[in-house]
Amino acid sequence: MHAFFRARRALQLALTTHARRPWTGHRVSVPGFVAGWLTSELAPHLLALTAADTAAHVARHRRSSDLPGLAMAAASAAGSAALIASAQRARGVVDDALTAALGPDEREPDAAGLATPWGRIVNPFKLDTDGVRRDQDIAYAQGGRRFLLDVYRPEEGTENAPVLLQIHGGAWMTGSKNEQGRPLMLHMARRGWVCVAINYPLAPAARWPAHIVAAKRALAWIRENIAAYGGDPSYVVTTGGSAGGHLASLLALTPNDPALQPGFTGADTSVQACVPHYGVYDFAATSGSRASAARMRGILARHVMGPDPTHDDYVAASPLDRITDAAPPFFVIHGDQDSLVPVREARRFVEALRATSHRTVAYAEIPGAQHAFDIFPSIRSAHVLHGVERFLDWAHTHRE
Structure with missing residues (x-):
């Protein structure tokens, strides 16, 4: 179960990192756009998803902490918060x-x-x-x-x-x-x-x-x-x-x-x-x-x-x-x-x-x-x- 949780958190961390600093190059332009677009504009939803997923994981595994997974969850949550702050700057x-x-x-x-x-x-x-x-x-x-x-x-x-x-x-x-x-x-x-x-x-x-x-x-x-x-x-x-x-x-x-x-x-x-x-x-x-x-x-x-x-x-x-x-x-x-x-x-x-x-x-x-x-x-x-x-x-x- 830890491995699956880590995989989810690693994926979201990668998407959040990309949204803040998109991949460059002709070969990745279309997939890079799709990943960055959805992650940026749905940042509040992804932040809520991270919080809910992490809370559920901690509740299920109180006695066996997963520090790498929790660290990635914290990093992706911080990244989503940064995306939200960036979006607010548009005004x-x-x-x-x-x-x-x-x-x-x-x-x-x-x-x-x-x-x-x-x-x-x-x-x-x-x-x-x-x-x-x-x-x-x-x-x-x-x-x-x-x-x-x-x-x-x-x-x-x-x-x-x-x-x-x-x-x-x-x-x-x-x-x-x-x-x-x-x-x-x-x-x-x-x-x-x-x-x-x-x-x-x-x-x-x-x-x-x-x-x-x-x-x-x-x-x-x-x-x-x-x-x-x-x-x-x-x-x-x-x-x-x-x-x-x-x-x-x-x-x-x-x-x-x-x-x-x-x-x-x-x-x-x-x-x-x-x-x-x-x-x-x-x-x-x-x-x-x-x-x-x-x-x-x-x-x-x-x-x-x-x-x-x-x-x-x-x-x-x-x-x-x-x-x-x-x-x-x-x-x-x-x-x-x-x-x-x-x-x-x-x-x-x-x-x-x-x-x-x-x-x-x-x-x-x-x-x-x-x-x-x-x-x-x-x-x-x-x-x-x-x-x-x-x-x-x-x-x-x-x-x-």
């Missing part, structure tokens, strides 16, 4: 980033909203849908289920509300509107926004630029139809994570580009602000990053781009290379422990935006955060969510 980091970019928050502080939502975090996979109506599987273009969207709106109804367009991630090859961005959309819908989550065609069956063309078609649908759902067709902000962050950023940086609007060049595909989470920005590896170059030669060339892509094709798809002085306001969010998209890519993108754009660029580098840290409610994601709410309200108030 101050986000607040400082937004204050630097926007100025002091002029709203009355909402103590309940800013507090850690422990009740919701206890069961993070059960989302609170109270107060929100969801209209599902609306076709925004012909082509089947990959061209469907959902609309989230206040249950009591609304008129002329600002609109948030959510684009899911998944390496351009997987994912759906049902899996990502829901905590943010539910939160904003309860606060009077109308939120739209879209599917889009996936690689390798659909090759670039089918993904961004679909996102623009969805935006054109919003312009024509969202008033019927209580939204303001003249005010749309876009957001998304990972590949969705790439598509949201490219959408914001390529308004009304006829090359990306075949058959609907007359549609207005501008957006009024953009909030990408842990996005892919250096599609063409123009920054010289080895990670970006490996991604371009690997997943992009093999699965996402069309046959025989040229360097110009990658540049045309790269947010880093499409920045102009007309870019809308951005709030870029990235975790400093991201194993899939290194944080230096976000830093480079923000530097380029600030050097060129005439509009506000806020950047929050979230301590201890892995890729996809906002998929379900957690300490860290709750603080980031309130920061996004602050930015969205500011952008809407200061719209041009």
